Amino acid sequence: MSELWNTPSSSYEKSRNHLHQLAFFALSPARYREVGRMGLTSTSRGFGTPPFAGNVARVERDQLLWESGGNLAIQSISTVRAAAAFFGGDYEPVWYEDFHDPLSSIDPDTALEVDPDDSLLIGDWFRFGFDVLNGLRTRGNDADDITEVQLWPEHFDAAAEMGSQDAGQRASYGASPGDGGIPHPYLYVAPWSEVDKSDGYWNAGHFGGSVLRYDELAAAGDPEVAAAEFFWVGYQRLHR
Numbered sequence: 293m294s295e296l297w298n299t300p301s302s303s304y305e306k307s308r309n310h311l312h313q314l315a316f317f318a319l320s321p322a323r324y325r326e327v328g329r330m331g332l333t334s335t336s337r338g339f340g341t342p343p344f345a346g347n348v349a350r351v352e353r354d355q356l357l358w359e360s361g362g363n364l365a366i367q368s369i370s371t372v373r374a375a376a377a378f379f380g381g382d383y384e385p386v387w388y389e390d391f392h393d394p395l396s397s398i399d400p401d402t403a404l405e406v407d408p409d410d411s412l413l414i415g416d417w418f419r420f421g422f423d424v425l426n427g428l429r430t431r432g433n434d435a436d437d438i439t440e441v442q443l444w445p446e447h448f449d450a451a452a453e454m455g456s457q458d459a460g461q462r463a464s465y466g467a468s469p470g471d472g473g474i475p476h477p478y479l480y481v482a483p484w485s486e487v488d489k490s491d492g493y494w495n496a497g498h499f500g501g502s503v504l505r506y507d508e509l510a511a512a513g514d515p516e517v518a519a520a521e522f523f524w525v526g527y528q529r530l531h532r
Contacts, residue, residue: 295413296420297510300476307410308469310369312448314351314404315339316395318375320445321387322349325380330388331442334422334450338415339443349379352415353408373400391446414469417477417506418443421450421467424479424519428465429454431524437462447471454527460485461530463501465523473498477506479519481526493529502526 320330323341333342340350340357348359351369356378358365367378376383383400425441432438432454439453451466463483470476482501487494496503504522512518 294416295409296416297506297515298409298413299510300413300470300506301407301410303405303407304410304413305470305475306405307407308414308448310404310406311339311351311411311414312395313372313398314356314369314375315443315448316445317372317383317385317387317397317400318356318379319349319351321376321381321384322347322379324388330445331440332445333443334418335415337412337419339418347380351411353411354406369404369406371401371404372398376400393446395446395448414477417467417469418450420516420519421479424516424523425450425452425465425467427520428452428523428527431527435459455484455530457484463526463530465526474503474505479504479509479522481523483526483530487529491529493525 315332319332319341323344324330326345332339335350338350338352341348346361350357354369356367356369356375358379369375373383385397422441429438429452435456436454437456441450441452443450449466449468451464453462453464455461455463463481466480466482468478468480470478480496480501480503482499487500494502504519509515509518
């Protein structure tokens, strides 16, 4: 049963932050070491790497799963250092030099606290975000330079980019599980150019864009339709 659209628990923010540590310091480096790519994806009830070099590293509930050579190993989440080792590498606080805003690390030997239901909610949220964003990508035009949907480890959100930068139409469209500005999940449109803040659509307080919050989606008759409409309205405003 999906955890959407249950009200996030009191432990949600800690679980989210600790899952972010795993995404950035354990899962993404495992893929990057082998194939030079770091993007993650939505998986069944969780998140992880796309298949790479015969492997998949992923998180589901409070467990790490490592698929390699046709075998599946499972380990309970404990620390970031232990997770990095489970996925075949060493913990490295700096594993890629060119992040604009890398995640700040916690002590890699700190015991991580991940509630299974919080983790399932985040996994279901990412699956929802990937579905809606992939639907949006089909509505763009040939000039939009549309990227694939990926889960970015530094931001821990699912996002795609669309629109011509030269025409001032490019934006990132994404699904975040929450952050320091908004603690619970939300959708966002983040234009690469300035927006008219007198237009009520551009309502984000902590960046120049628009957000649709989890509780607003939960209250909608059909959250998927509401999400698709939110993204499409932003797209149309930028393409006037």
